[in-house]
Amino acid sequence: MLNLATLLASERQLATGDGDxxxxxxxxxxxxxxPGMVLDAEECARAMDVSPGWDGVALTDAQLLQVGEDAASVVYTFEGRRGTEVYRATMASTYVEEDGRAVLVLHQQTPLG
Incomplete structure (x- = not known):
């Protein structure tokens, strides 16, 4: 079953990863x-291919919602730092378990002031 530690580990990898x-x-x-758009999987991956990435990230206040036997959502506060730039947002990601691993199916983010 999907758990909070597994999903947060995936979110950290995605926050610091590239398109692949x-x-x-x-x-x-x-x-x-x-904010202002919906991207499909490949559009998101291509955007990450050209993203400069974060110098550091923090995921806090995490909560897990079991959606079903093989699906769960994780909600948390994200803070990313790039030089002097800081981006904060509330994020939510929904995963399904396929072949014994967590697979991302939906991600949403709301920037914080």
């Missing part, structure tokens, strides 16, 4: 709900 990290972690029909 996303391609390995998500289902082909995954969606990403971002």
């Amino acid at each position: 990290t996303y391609r390995r972690a998500m289902r082909r029909d995954a969606l990403f709900v971002l």
Whole structure:
């Protein structure tokens, strides 16, 4: 069954990874709900291919919601730092368990002031 530690580990890998990290972690029909847009899986992976990445990330206040026997959502506060830039958001990701591993199917983020 999906648990909080597993899903947070996946989220940390995604937060610091490139497009290929996303391609390995998500289902082909995954969606990403971002401020002002919705990206499909490949659009998100391509965006991550050109992203400069974060110098450091923190995931706090995490909560797990079991959606079913093989599905769960993780909700947390994200803080990413790149030089002097700081980005904070509430994030939610839903995973399903396929072949014994967590696979991302939906991600949403809401920036915090």
